Amino acid sequence: xxxxxxxxxxxxxxxxxxxxxxxxxxxxxxxxxxxxxxxxxxxxxxxxxxxxxxxxxxxxxxxxxxxxxxxxxxxxxxxxxxxxxxxxxxxxxxxxxxxxxxxxxxxxxxxxxxxxxxxxxxxxxxxxxxxxxxxxxxxxxxxxxxxxxxxxxxxxxxxxxxxxxxxxxxxxxxxxxxxxxxxxxxxxxxxxxxxxxxxxxxxxxxxxxxxxxxxxxxxxxxxxxxxxxxxxxxxxxxxxxxxxxxxxxxxxxxxxxxxxxxxxxxxxxxxxxxxxxxxxxxxxxxxxxxxxxxxxxxxxxxxxxxxxxxxxxxxxxxxxxxxxxxxxxxxxxxxxxxxxxxxxxxxxxxxxxxxxxxxxxxxxxxxxxxxxxxxxxxxxxxxxxxxxxxxxxxxxxxxxxxxxxxxxxxxxxxxxxxxxxxxxxxxxx
Amino acid sequence: xxxxxxxxxxxxxxxxxxxxxxxxxxxxxxxxxxxxxxxxxxxxxxxxxxxxxxxxxxxxxxxxxxxxxxxxxxxxxxxxxxxxxxxxxxxxxxxxxxxxxxxxxxxxxxxxxxxxxxxxxxxxxxxxxxxxxxxxxxxxxxxxxxxxxxxxxxxxxxxxxxxxxxxxxxxxxxxxxxxxxxxxxxxxxxxxxxxxxxxxxxxxxxxxxxxxxxxxxxxxxxxxxxxxxxxxxxxxxxxxxxxxxxxxxxxxxxxxxxxxxxxxxxxxxxxxxxxxxxxxxxxxxxxxxxxxxxxxxxxxxxxxxxxxxxxxxxxxxxxxxxxxx
Numbered sequence: 001x002x003x004x005x006x007x008x009x010x011x012x013x014x015x016x017x018x019x020x021x022x023x024x025x026x027x028x029x030x031x032x033x034x035x036x037x038x039x040x041x042x043x044x045x046x047x048x049x050x051x052x053x054x055x056x057x058x059x060x061x062x063x064x065x066x067x068x069x070x071x072x073x074x075x076x077x078x079x080x081x082x083x084x085x086x087x088x089x090x091x092x093x094x095x096x097x098x099x100x101x102x103x104x105x106x107x108x109x110x111x112x113x114x115x116x117x118x119x120x121x122x123x124x125x126x127x128x129x130x131x132x133x134x135x136x137x138x139x140x141x142x143x144x145x146x147x148x149x150x151x152x153x154x155x156x157x158x159x160x161x162x163x164x165x166x167x168x169x170x171x172x173x174x175x176x177x178x179x180x181x182x183x184x185x186x187x188x189x190x191x192x193x194x195x196x197x198x199x200x201x202x203x204x205x206x207x208x209x210x211x212x213x214x215x216x217x218x219x220x221x222x223x224x225x226x227x228x229x230x231x232x233x234x235x236x237x238x239x240x241x242x243x244x245x246x247x248x249x250x251x252x253x254x255x256x257x258x259x260x261x262x263x264x265x266x267x268x269x270x271x272x273x274x275x276x277x278x279x280x281x282x283x284x285x286x287x288x289x290x291x292x293x294x295x296x297x298x299x300x301x302x303x304x305x306x307x308x309x310x311x312x313x314x315x316x317x318x319x320x321x322x323x324x325x326x327x328x329x330x331x332x333x334x335x336x337x338x339x340x341x342x343x344x345x346x347x348x349x350x351x352x353x354x355x356x357x358x359x360x361x362x363x364x365x366x367x368x369x370x371x372x373x374x375x376x377x378x379x380x381x382x383x384x385x386x387x388x389x390x391x392x393x394x395x396x397x398x399x400x401x402x403x404x405x406x407x408x409x410x411x412x413x414x415x416x417x418x419x420x421x422x423x424x425x426x427x428x429x
Numbered sequence: 430x431x432x433x434x435x436x437x438x439x440x441x442x443x444x445x446x447x448x449x450x451x452x453x454x455x456x457x458x459x460x461x462x463x464x465x466x467x468x469x470x471x472x473x474x475x476x477x478x479x480x481x482x483x484x485x486x487x488x489x490x491x492x493x494x495x496x497x498x499x500x501x502x503x504x505x506x507x508x509x510x511x512x513x514x515x516x517x518x519x520x521x522x523x524x525x526x527x528x529x530x531x532x533x534x535x536x537x538x539x540x541x542x543x544x545x546x547x548x549x550x551x552x553x554x555x556x557x558x559x560x561x562x563x564x565x566x567x568x569x570x571x572x573x574x575x576x577x578x579x580x581x582x583x584x585x586x587x588x589x590x591x592x593x594x595x596x597x598x599x600x601x602x603x604x605x606x607x608x609x610x611x612x613x614x615x616x617x618x619x620x621x622x623x624x625x626x627x628x629x630x631x632x633x634x635x636x637x638x639x640x641x642x643x644x645x646x647x648x649x650x651x652x653x654x655x656x657x658x659x660x661x662x663x664x665x666x667x668x669x670x671x672x673x674x675x676x677x678x679x680x681x682x683x684x685x686x687x688x689x690x691x692x693x694x695x696x697x698x699x700x701x702x703x704x705x706x707x708x709x710x711x712x713x714x715x716x717x718x719x720x721x722x723x724x725x726x727x728x729x730x731x732x733x734x735x736x737x738x739x740x741x742x743x744x745x746x747x748x749x750x751x752x753x754x
Contacts, residue, residue, distance in 0.1 A: 047711050056711070090710045095665065096460055096658045100701075103585075104453030123565035123660030131583055185552060186561045186664075215549075216664075422555045428562055 038085040039075055039346045041333070042105035042114035044098060044125070047090035050216075053243050053268060054117050054139070055090075057321055058329035062086050062115075064313050065330040068305070075337055078344030084337075087111055095124025102128040112346040113336055115329050118143040119187050122151070135348035137332050139325065142191050144375035145425040150352065153371075153380040154335050154360060155328040157403060159192035159240055160374075160414070161385035162265050163199040164401035165286050168387040169235070169263060170203035172398075176234045176261055178206050182224055182249070183239035185213040192240035192265060194417035200237075201417075202410040208233050214245075221245070225252035238264035243323070247273055254281050262286070267390070268323040274393055285390040289324040296386070296397040304331050304363040331363035335381075364400060373411065374418065376425040382407075443593060447586045455585035457701045459592060461694065463653050466596045468677045468689040469603055470646035475683050476607065477639045478619035479536050482671055483524075483544030484647055489666030490547065491517040491648025492655035496567040497557055499656075506570050510652035517648025518641045520547075525637040541668070551663045563662025570656050582657070592653050599646055604686060606642065615639050680724050682731020691732045696721075 043062060045055030066084050069075070074083040087109045089101030098121035105111045106128065116122065118138030129136055129150050138144075141153035141160075169176060179200055183189035193211045200207055208231040214224050228236055236258065238246055246264055253262065254277035267273065267287040274282050290297065292311035297304065304310070304327065314326055339355035340346050359366050360381040367383025384400040407414065418424050447455045471484050495513030498504040504512065524543050531539045551558040558564065570582040570591060580587045606612050617625040618635050626632055655661045673696075681692020699720065704713045728734060 048714050088710065090705075090713070093664075095660050095662070096654065099658055100453050100456040100460075103456050104451075107452040120562075120662055120664055123563075123662075124658050126565070127569070127583065127659050187662075190561060217667075422560060427555075428559070428565065 036080065036082065038083045039340075040085050040087050040109055040111040041336075042102075042109065042111035043086050043088040043329070044091055044101045044105060044114050044121075045088075045117040045329075046093040046121075047088065049092050050242070050244065051093040051117070051119075053323055054325050057318070057323045058115075058117075058325040059086070059088055060318050060321070061310075061314060061326045061328075061330040062333060064310060064317070065333050068310075069333075069337065075346065076341050077346060082346070084333075091116075091121050093117075093120055095121050097124075098122075099124040099128060102134075106132050106134050112340075112348060113137070113351065115332055117325075118153075122148075126151075133348060135352050137336075139328060140188070141371060141375055141380040142187070142423065144371055144377050144379050145428070146376040148377065148379070150348065151379060152352070152355065154355070155332045155363065155381075157371075157380050157382045157385075158188075159195040159265060160382070160407070161288055161403055162192060162195050162240070163202070163406045163410070163414075164385050164403060165263055165265075165288055165387050166196065166199035166203050166205070167401060167406060168399055169261065169286055170205060173261065176205065178208050178231075178233050179235035179237055180207065180209050180212070180228050180231055180233040181237040181239055182212040182214060182228055182241070184216045184218070184241055184245060186216050188240050188242075189213065190421050191418065191423040194421040194423050195414065196237050196239060197417045198410060198413040199406075201413050202406070205235065211239070218245070219248075221248045221252045222256075225249060225256055225258075229253075229256055229258055233260065235261045235263060238262065240265040243268040247276065250282075251276050254278070265289075266324045267388075267395070269320065270390060270395060271320065271393070274390075279393045282390050282393070287388050287390075287395075288385065289395075290386050290388045290397045291322060291395045292327055294395070294397045296400075301365040301384075301400075302363065303334065303361040303365065305334060327363070334363070335361060368404065370404065373415065374424065444590075447589050452585070454702060455589065457697070459585050459589050459657060460654070461697050462589060462592050462596050463650050463657075464674075464677070464693050464697065465690050466599050466653075467647055467650040468674055468681075468693045469600055469686070470643045470650065471674055471678055472683050472686070472689045473603055473606065473615070473646075474639050474643040475678070476612070476615040476619060477636045478622075479532070479636060479640075480675075481640075482537055482541035482668065482675075483547075484540075484643070485666045485668075485671040485674055486544035486547050487517050487521060487644045488647040488651035488654075489551075489661065489663075490520050490644075490651065492651030492661045492666075493551065493558060493564065494648070495652035496564045496655050496661055499568045500564065500566075501557060506568055506656055510649060510656065513652035513655075514645045514649035517651070518645030521641045521644030522637060525633075525640050529633050529636050529640075544666075544668075544671075548663045548666065559662070561663065563660060563665070565660040567655055567659050567661065569659060588657050592657070595649070595653065599649065603642075603646065607686060611635075611638070676721055680721060680728075680731060682733035684730065685733045685737070687736070688731050688733035691736070695732060 043059050045058060046052050047056050066086055070083045074081040087105060089104055091098040091101045102125045105114055113135050115137045118140035122138060122143040133150060136151045138151055138153050139156055139158060141157050144151060144153060181196055183193050212224060212227060238249060250273050263286040265288055267285060292307040297307040314322055335355060338361060339351045343350040343354035356369055359368055362381050362383045364386060365384045367381045369378045370382040371380035372378050382403050384402050386397045387399050387401060388395050389398050447458055450458060467488055474481055491513040494516035495509045498509035498512050499506055528536060528539050528543060552561050572581050582588050614630055614635055618632050622632055677692040677696055678689045680696060682688035700713060700717050704716055709716060
């Protein structure tokens with residue numbers, strides 16, 4: 001009696017019965033969903049804390065996505081239509097809490113797919129992914145490695161798309177020849193630094209100083225900006241700074257009289273930045289994340305469903321909160337839905353196989369599964385990416401540019417700088 | 430005999446506990462057990478009157494060291510955990526030279542600075558610390574069988590038993606230290622430092638001893654966590670985490686051995702289970718903060734004061750009952 005009671009076996013059996021998600025890894029038959037039963041999707045991202053700006057707006061976007069899909073009849077699988085339902089867990093950008101969240105979503109909620117921001121939290125989840133075979137997505141492909149076979153990066157190839165902004169700048173403003181850069185010294189900042197260095201080198205733009213890496217706990221950006229401006233650069237690059245840094249840095253640049261070009265990965269809540277500085281100061285600010293009311297997104301090549309309507313609904317529900325990730329998780333869901341319907345099943349391995357069968361329908365157009373060189377595995381979807389500029393106080397897509405084309409010409413530079421910053425998959429701890 | 434029975438029932442309850450919980454609650458239980466060791470070790474340091482802001486970083490030292498001993502040197506995981514604890518204790522001895530030139534508020538700030546220096550070293554040196562990404566793919570505790578029970582350390586129940594046994598042993602050691610002449614001297618260093626010094630007690634040596642012992646156990650807690658989660662990074666041991674430890678100690682109270690443990694359990698259950706289950710996931714920081722302020726306003730001596738009141742009432746009621754009969 002006692003040995004039976006103490007044995008941990010039942011917990012795994014219970015897990016298989018209730019979740020069914022680990023069936024493949026344990027070689028047991030799958031639990032099929034009953035007809036009309038909701039398909040649960042996990043949302044495992046920071047919803048509170050310093051990184052919440054890259055989690056919470058995504059969950060809000062997913063709620064809109066789910067309403068639209070359910071209103072249109074849900075997910076059409078081989079056994080009929082199923083509504084979709086999101087289950088969230090706030091991982092506070094902590095790997096231990098991410099592990100707990102992944103366990104809850106898989107074993108208790110029975111989700112079929114989990115979306116994550118990734119970064120610091122992925123290593124805590126990886127053992128759970130390996131053990132259960134659950135399909136995960138990340139916004140940060142630097143999480144990818146040959147071991148992460150059930151992890152995909154189908155929305156953004158951060159930070160590789162940053163090369164398109166620099167390339168556009170070099171071609172459209174050829175008089176700009178010098179630059180400096182700052183970034184927070186963390187897992188998000190460093191690969192982006194390497195990418196911008198490669199892009200500037202490829203564009204023939206001279207770096208006047210080493211990238212200025214500041215501690216993520218920094219709150220006073222006056223000294224940072226003073227040092228950036230000391231070399232009198234034509235371009236100041238803000239790398240992939242969190243919005244909590246981009247805003248005060250821009251304020252300082254404005255107050256210290258910078259009048260040159262600013263380029264950044266993101267400009268979340270740029271209307272607030274304009275309020276803090278001026279429309280003139282922010283004119284021409286280059287970044288990579290468009291507002292989805294942009295007419296350029298109505299092109300036939302765009303795969304995101306009704307971007308203008310999505311943006312309007314988002315702003316109606318969450319005024320002033322549109323950010324870089326508001327649409328990204330929803331766009332991943334578009335791809336997941338297409339793959340599940342193609343497979344006729346919501347089981348992780350079937351969806352993964354269908355998703356990677358041929359080219360992928362990325363939000364900004366058809367794209368290829370790529371990444372062997374940089375990540376050791378072709379699980380990142382890469383194609384065109386928009387270059388966005390602020391014009392007259394509004395974000396405007398200037399052009400879509402091909403990331404693979406740039407990589408074909410300058411891939412060696414990217415690898416060189418990634419290696420210098422220890423960001424290649426085989427250099428990670 | 431009565432105490433033995435209570436102990437037996439308590440032990441049985443601890444063994445049965447995870448089987449009444451959901452999978453995610455079992456995961457939380459593992460981290461709770463580890464945090465109980467962390468906060469109890471912190472209390473040992475506070476016995477000498479010094480409050481540190483570097484205790485969580487010291488926990489990180491144990492986690493990093495143990496991870497590196499297994500990854501780089503191939504040391505067997507349980508041994509590397511012990512070595513991680515020893516490394517944390519030795520580092521504390523080293524840090525004590527500059528830090529114990531200070532007292533009170535200055536020690537508090539000094540400990541924060543020392544912790545930040547350690548975190549910056551982890552960030553700056555990619556070799557061997559992994560830089561800002563830290564170290565991932567840390568070897569887990571190897572599975573084994575004891576005949577009637579198969580330990581599979583991916584499962585939270587198995588790790589709870591493993592970590593729980595270690596933590597109970599550590600708590601017993603910490604309890605014995607506090608009740609020993611050394612522990613009484615720690616109290617004297619705090620409350621009667623001049624008198625203690627006049628009696629020949631080397632204040633600095635005892636402060637260093639408390640710091641090293643507390644750090645050793647914190648390092649062990651870090652190692653337990655690192656080998657379970659499989660990753661360590663500098664952000665996991667930052668000042669925000671330290672604030673949680675301080676909160677557990679303050680809300681629970683530090684006058685008794687069980688005070689910080691009580692604070693840790695109550696606040697963790699509240700934050701990680703109750704508020705999440707109530708669907709207040711995103712409002713947790715706000716509610717958690719409000720509860721903290723309220724508890725400090727209305728329970729200035731911590732949750733332990735409630736237990737003390739209850740037990741005092743019970744003991745004072747006994748003579749009256751006798752008189753009545």
